[in-house]
Amino acid sequence: MTTPLIIDTDPGVDDAFALALAAASPEVELIGVTTVFGNVPLADTTANALRLRALLRREDVPVAAGADRPLVHPQPKLSSAHGSDGLSGARGTLPEPTRATDPRDAVTLMRELLEAADQPVTIVPIGPLTNVALLLAAHPRLKEKIGRLVVMGGGVNGGNITAAAEFNVWSDPEAARRVLVDEDVPTTLVPIDVTHRCAVSAEWLAELGRTSATAGALVGLTADYLATYRRILDLDGIVVHDAIAVAEAIRPGLLAAKPYALEVDCSHGPGRGGLVVDRRLQAPGPENLRIATDTDFDGLRAFLFERLSSLGGA
Template sequence: MATKLIIDTDPGVDDAFAIALAALSDDVELLGVTTVYGNVPLAATTRNARRVLALCKRADVPVAAGAERPLVYPHPHRARYAHGADGLSGRSSALPEPGRELERADAVTLLTRLLEAADEPVTIAPIGPLTNIAALLAAHPGLRERIARIVVMGGAMDHGNTTAAAEFNIWSDPEAARRVLAGGEVPCVLVPMDLTYRCAVDTEWLATLAASGPVGAALDALTPDYLDHYRKALGWNGVVLHDAVAVAEAVRPGILRTKRFPVDVECSLGPARGTTVVDRRRPELRADTEGEHAPGTVDVAVDTDLDGLRAFLLDRLTGRTRAS
């Protein structure tokens, strides 16, 4: 049975890979894509998402633009240092023009419409700031039962990438992240940076993708700025496909190994803002110290078969085994 999926995204190079992963998987019913500010401003993320879908020949998938800023405070800065000025290493215009008009409805309206129309619960994969998803849960509490789970790429248990403590997606809108992750309203899987870094792929992997055909070549062509950034971050020639790792879990539940922990998000304005607080104490100890307002529990992805995950991504993106 195909997984019914909606992706909420801020493309971004790794977002482009994640969208393509879902769009090219024939065991996924990609109901829609919604966009949010993040790596670059909303107009650019929306354009990029539509062009990636055009690359994958998925004009059937509706796209709606969402939030252009966080819920409370302005967005401090974008991630051009990793993704380039247009979000795709300056190569967005090399992708095909969109084959479908942008939805007139905003992201939350499209999410609502798709959830109401679905004949079974839908998985939502937010792989950017969580502003749209927090707004959906706040405005439409009756739709919670129509959401199978929310698979979030974000957070870090060890150290951040945008600040010493915070990962970019959570840091971009901590208040929204806290509503989604700590609210306990919908089952959540959190795919943190700690694991996605371990799933990094090397240039040989990228070369195999590039040689696979037009789609693989186009995706590889989006990576030069991204590769420059991750060469510094990793210390070797490779890239971290954060969002594709999360969408892999949405596409194939269980490909990542998870453990259940209480999760909270630091929303102060100090240096810890945006920190994902994963309580890894033994449950017996937590029971002695938690108050009545303890945060919700989340399935946190902690491990995977690294080579198997890389092979799964490559097989799907090259079309070798679309639904194996």
């Protein structure tokens, strides 16, 4: 039986790989995509999602736009890692959409998809958590329809947008705290401590790009992202953060995870958006929240390549 899947996203180069991975995986049924501000403004994340949907030939999947700002405080800045349009300036290389944005907003779409589902739905938030926080706040009765959340975000040992904070959580710490700390939905958090260990090389990308026109179009979105990682980490490759979370949604247990107690720093000091993770043995974490800590990274890279290379022609 396939698992119904909703991806909440702010595309983003790694988001593009995540969406492609979901489209290529028979274990899940992608039933909806919702967009949120993040790497670029909402208008761009939504336009990117529509183009990616067209590339992946999944125009059957509704795409609904969501929050264009955080719950409380403005996002100080956008990420420059993904280029001017979020896709290394290459959005125009993707097919024109043949279906418009869904008239429903993101929260309404998620609500209606959950209400209609006859089995638990997995939601994979791979951008700021604003849409998901709003869903859980407005419709708490629907929590029982959510099988689990697989959240890409946070850093246990530091951040990537500040010394303390990872970009997604830092973009809306109040929303992240609502989802990760205050709620009781079964959740797996996939932090950058794990995703950074599954970087893929420029050579890996080039090989993937040769497998099909669709894969080649995906790899064609990576130029600015590659340049960023070369500049900031001296890495000749990229980190496909969001695809790692989708991989865990496709194959539950692919990532080893532990139940740590967690807080999100919502102060306005240098730690804002950072995670405070209590890893002491005498401080057991909540039953619903597990934090990914490890995996077979070579095996995970092989899984990503196998699925993404199966996308076929564009």
